[in-house]
Amino acid sequence: MATRPLADEIGAIAAQYPERRSATLAALRLAQERRGWLPPEALREVADALDVTPAYCEAIASFYDMFHLAPVGRHLVEVCTNISCALVGAQQVLEAFEEQLGIGPGETSEDGEYTLRTIECAGGCGRAVVVAIDHRYREPVRPEDVPEIVEEFGGN
């Protein structure tokens, strides 16, 4: 089945709002789903579909942590290091991922498979340490769980 043009999808969402620019977050999300990140061309495409400027789209995309203005790996591993997770070993969980994946926070593996990031509170404090892999939560995660989690994703 052919993929519907992005501008058409954005147009359908924008039609639900009194102002087209109210659909910016949804439009950016759609654009990111298509490419995995938001290169300048994607920001331009969203801007054109919403009758706003690319700078407006970039300002919004750069504010929210879940938008990527640089390429990320096929799998995104995000470790919450905020207070509740920090108190029960987030640093050790992060180091276990660093060791397993061979990359540090903010880095992408050479084969493009993994990007490792730290994130602020993921809203799962009661089951810390929270790790999001491809936007799905694992909780609670302990350092000893990490090799099995990486194995599951076909990692090292």
Ligand code: FES
């Ligand atoms: S501090 Fe980690 S989920 Fe809230």
